[in-house]
Amino acid sequence: MTTATAPVTLAEAVEQHLGDPYDTTSPTGFRAILTEGQVGGRTGGQAGRASRPLTPERLTAALKDGANATPEAWLHALRALYRRSPRLGRTVRPDLPDNGPRTTALHIGASVGALDSALRVTVRHLRGRHLYGAPAVDIPHLRAVLCGVHADLLLCDLLTTLAVRGEDALPARAGAHEQAVRHLVPRVIQGALDRLSVLMGSRFYIREGETAVFQLLLNETQRELFAPARPPHRAPGPLPYDELITAPGAVALLSPDLTAAAPGRTLATHGRRVRQPSGTVQERLYADLVRRYDTARSFDLAERRLPDRP
Template sequence: MTGTGTGTHAGSFGGTGTAPAASTGTAPAAAGAVEERLGDPFDDTNPYGFRAVLAADEAGRTPPGGDILTSLGLAGEPPASEALWHVLRALHRRSPRAAAGHPPTGAAADVVRLGATAGALDSALRITLRHLRARRLYGAAAIDIPYLRALLAGAYADLLLSETLTVLAVRGGDPRPALFLGPRVLQGALDRLSVVMGSRFYLREGEHAVFQALLGQAQRVLFAPGGPARPAAPVTPDALLATPEAAELCDPRLLAAAPGRRLLTSASRRVPQPAGPAAEGLHAQLGDRYDAGLSFGLTGHPVPDRP
């Protein structure tokens, strides 16, 4: 399926391909400009890298990066626009706190603000994947353990689910799933990845050290006091995700595999992870994007992270 943008499509179990971007116009290009200016987060000499983010977090300072939107002329984007979501997502991929000076308000703008936190999950996924590729458990590569692969696949599917709900809401769809289910989807995925990281999650040194900071910063954005009031009736995304507009953004099979879709219907806190072809397809696509230096989000745009 070919459309307005390029990159790996979240809709093919066959790996990379060309597909409709999640946006029209220059929004992904603006996000790419932010990514390029921020540089490789794993470079310890980068003033916008994870080492600098972690140092600022430990000192109680706002991490660097928020000034980049102003220098690129992006700070004036409308507060409820899809373009602002793209650039804030790129900033959140480095540090949700770095976007503290750009807090849009209002219902539609809340969708943008909360949805941008998918960037933190993008980085957490990348850090976890790097960790599992380098680690051995029980005499085998950790990345080959089916349970861990399923958890990675589930977190990736939840990232796609969150972004789909966000884009649909920004484009005029029902905002409630993005506002009230979206934060729980993102937080659940981050929590499961912290389990995958194991003891590494608690370390404050090395290239994995920023994981804990990203999770904490994301949680403060997602569940900040004064956020959207909870709806009186349960909110489910099924009707919204059954629309042709949702199918244009992401393959329905991948969205169906997202553990976050079951958060409101599961009797326990443990929700099923993807299995079978869906799990393997998600995992393969995640690896393809990682190796190609592409974002894990809907657009699959280039990112500067070294593999």
């Protein structure tokens, strides 16, 4: 699998500063973030602000080396925050050199971090749950869905990373790449989260324990991607999907056969049936998914180090 050579030093510094999100004693972990949301939602005011796990001071400390960071470095740093809470991560507004597609791609691409966490939570859940005497993760259908989400995550990363770099995958097709970032990527991320919520089963509705963060990630990501302040996500015309994923810039980041396996690609041509990867491609995606999970690496192209415990 081809991976990006992205500048991830800033993101790794943020991750190490914030620590393991599953650590129940951490002031920047999932438990603290969920508590903050519950307290803030019930009482608001000073009580909500006082319990914030990612205070301005903590964010400033975590991002102290970001003053001269490149847009791509900021993309990964924001993903480190979105892995914990898109709502908290949006308080950071990088000062980028332009306000065009690159900035839009940065904030849409940050949501890949939330999908990374949701996928990780789901894998943890399925590994710990037993059905018919075996781990749920061994059920072929569930494994296929996990592989499909992984492929969709890579697809979204591919499209947004190129845009953040200021590269147009299809310069001869004016606006095609930007259209894919603005319209296709949000729908693919949302669809992937929806499929994972089905795998979570009844745990999706539980608001206690480490799986409770899944609902937070899904709801906050949806608000971020489809916020009223953003242009309407009208259904675009058919996208030249095959041309996008076989463009030289795209191939340099990811093998086209893996990108073609992404279920979300059906949205590019208004397809409705979601087909999960199968055969050799599924085997490659699943082996890659397990390797990253077991070695605490992000599921995106950068494969950056994470402080998460398996």
